[in-house]
Amino acid sequence: MESSSMDNHESLRFFGKVSASVSHEIKNVFAVINESAGLLGDLSLMAEKGMPMDPERMKKVATSIQGQVQRGDCIIKNMNKLAHSTDEAALEVDLTQVVELAVALSTRMADMKQMRLSVGECAPAKVVVSPFKLIQLLHGATSLALDKMSSQATLAFSVAEGDDKATIILSVPGQGINLTCDEALEALAADMDATACSNKLDGTLELSFKRTV
Amino acid sequence: MKILLVDDEVELVSAMAERLSLRGMDVDWTDSGVKALHMAQNCGYDLAVLDMKMPKLSGLELRRLMSEKCPDMKFIFLSGHGSEADFKAGSAEAACYLIKPISLEELIAKIEDCDCNG
Numbered sequence: 001m002e003s004s005s006m007d008n009h010e011s012l013r014f015f016g017k018v019s020a021s022v023s024h025e026i027k028n029v030f031a032v033i034n035e036s037a038g039l040l041g042d043l044s045l046m047a048e049k050g051m052p053m054d055p056e057r058m059k060k061v062a063t064s065i066q067g068q069v070q071r072g073d074c075i076i077k078n079m080n081k082l083a084h085s086t087d088e089a090a091l092e093v094d095l096t097q098v099v100e101l102a103v104a105l106s107t108r109m110a111d112m113k114q115m116r117l118s119v120g121e122c123a124p125a126k127v128v129v130s131p132f133k134l135i136q137l138l139h140g141a142t143s144l145a146l147d148k149m150s151s152q153a154t155l156a157f158s159v160a161e162g163d164d165k166a167t168i169i170l171s172v173p174g175q176g177i178n179l180t181c182d183e184a185l186e187a188l189a190a191d192m193d194a195t196a197c198s199n200k201l202d203g204t205l206e207l208s209f210k211r212t213v
Numbered sequence: 214m215k216i217l218l219v220d221d222e223v224e225l226v227s228a229m230a231e232r233l234s235l236r237g238m239d240v241d242w243t244d245s246g247v248k249a250l251h252m253a254q255n256c257g258y259d260l261a262v263l264d265m266k267m268p269k270l271s272g273l274e275l276r277r278l279m280s281e282k283c284p285d286m287k288f289i290f291l292s293g294h295g296s297e298a299d300f301k302a303g304s305a306e307a308a309c310y311l312i313k314p315i316s317l318e319e320l321i322a323k324i325e326d327c328d329c330n331g
Contacts, residue, residue: 020294024266027293027313028222034314035228042235064224114268151269 014136021108022079029072036065078104085131093131095159095166096122102138114151122159125166127209129192137188141205145170145179170205178203215257218242219249220264232317246270256283260327265292273302287327
């Protein structure tokens, strides 16, 4: 397979993986709403037959349904942002906003491994990149980092700015874990005129981009 | 028939348990595979309804561990996924495999079917 075909296949695999995760989450949202609505129906039927109805119980179930609608809306908004990240081949983006989106899209992957993702201190850095490739790079880096971590650990993301570059830093605070890079991640970064490397001094994984502002 | 429901979506599994209880079924629930193993250690359940995808212990792993301990226990899998591989794995390992969101009536029919077959 030629390099560009391989790149396209990897991009499709990434998009498919995120789509599968999102569809699974949406199915769960529908399932909770389905059971909560069914429970409201059951309680109403019982009330019709003369059983006392507890208003607080009804409110709790209604609140659960509203919460799930908000959860579903948030999931769909993030999926929509990923879909629209393919609109432009290159665009000036705020790194913090893209990090937050990538973290939201990767949270289920971390949840399944009983690990957490958190966004820490972020400098207001803007770079010109392919938004889709940047999300793919962050998802790949997250997946690589989670493979090195143990259950209950937290992967932290931060953004730092220098004179001519901005860097996204992935770290696992307090765990003594050295995050590593691999050839696929390096190649993906290079394709964006960026670099991906592990910092052997502090065990972090760094993704660096040329600054535009 | 005593039933154990296991799903990491707390609001889902608690509502499902309440609805089955309202229909006279003897149901316990938990949101964790590890807790489920602990609850089933004395083989007090006839049937477990397991979510396929859960953190730490998947439904398939949980089914294997429970079956080793309690060979007569029956299983029904629930999944949000509709992938071919999951369907084949789930169907091969359990009495049946239902896709979320489920119909409670269909689940009850499957539970009763397990009861008859048991």
